[in-house]
Amino acid sequence: xxxxxxxxxxxxxxxxxxxxxRRVLLKQSPVTLWMTGxxxxxxxxxxxxxxxxxxxxxxxxxxxxGDNVRHGLNRDLGFSPHARTENIRRIAxxxxxxxxxxxxxxxxxxxxxxxxxxxxxxxxxxxAFREVHISTTLQQCEHxxxxxLYQKARAGxxxxxxxxxxxxxxxxxPCLSLDTSASSVEACTERMLALxxxxxxxxxx
Ligand code: ADP
Numbered sequence: 001x002x003x004x005x006x007x008x009x010x011x012x013x014x015x016x017x018x019x020x021x022r023r024v025l026l027k028q029s030p031v032t033l034w035m036t037g038x039x040x041x042x043x044x045x046x047x048x049x050x051x052x053x054x055x056x057x058x059x060x061x062x063x064x065x066g067d068n069v070r071h072g073l074n075r076d077l078g079f080s081p082h083a084r085t086e087n088i089r090r091i092a093x094x095x096x097x098x099x100x101x102x103x104x105x106x107x108x109x110x111x112x113x114x115x116x117x118x119x120x121x122x123x124x125x126x127x128a129f130r131e132v133h134i135s136t137t138l139q140q141c142e143h144x145x146x147x148x149l150y151q152k153a154r155a156g157x158x159x160x161x162x163x164x165x166x167x168x169x170x171x172x173x174p175c176l177s178l179d180t181s182a183s184s185v186e187a188c189t190e191r192m193l194a195l196x197x198x199x200x201x202x203x204x205x
Contacts, residue, residue: 022102026060027201030099032124033192036111036171037134038163039149040141042180042188046134047108049189054104059200061104064091069109079160085116092120099128104199112168130195133174138163140181 023029033050035043047063054061070077074090077083088111095105111117121129141163142150153161160166171177176195178188 019100019102026102028059028102028104029128029199030102030104031128031130031196031199032095032099032105032107033130033132033196034095034107034111034117034120034124035132035134036109036117036174037136038138038141038168039110039161040144040146041134041136042178042185043108043110043134045185046178046180046188046192047106049185050106050192053189053193057200059104060102061106062098064095064098064105064107064109066109069094079166081113084111084113085119088113088116088120089123092123095120096124099124104196110162110168112162112166114169114171117171130176131171131174132192132195133171133177134180135170135177136180138168 019030035047037043044065044067047065051061051063069091070087073094074087077087088109091107091109095107098105111120117131121131145151149158149161150164152158153164162168176191178191180188183191
């Protein structure tokens, strides 16, 4: 591939600022909160709710959301296992860049494969990676069917649909597990805020 042929001619350029300087500037330590779960589990709803709470509290953060990223950066990728892996690799690299810029990142992707999430953890770095399983059951997700996708998948109109015709591998030891059929958006958000509290500077507000 092209990029492999040219990689040997690339030289890393160093910044004149440090991660610590960015920490002081933004009064926070970068972290990526990685949400994983079935379609309709509540990832996007929680991600944008948490983002609003953090911004309102004066924290620089950004949501990387599945559908949004597939509109642009990953518009060339489908849903085969290989394409899903590449989808996650690119997102993890973007999250890493955003963390390097000092931002708190919230990712909202089904990310169904354990190996892909391990890869994301490796790219981002364990210290800044927090895995959150949005563990709402398939039955509940299918009942909600907010985008009508389960109905289409059951009718055979969508192939390789996670939970129906493609696998979902739940995390074995997530930092947090949230079942949105048992807890409110507010309660789930509080638990995620508690998880990332060590990264937030209390002196900000
Ligand atoms: P995903 O991003 O995981 O595909 P969405 O956030 O798009 O899921 O959809 C989840 C649906 O479930 C939304 O319609 C949302 O309003 C609903 N919902 C009900 N209760 C909750 C809750 N406690 N947390 C998150 N979403 C909830």
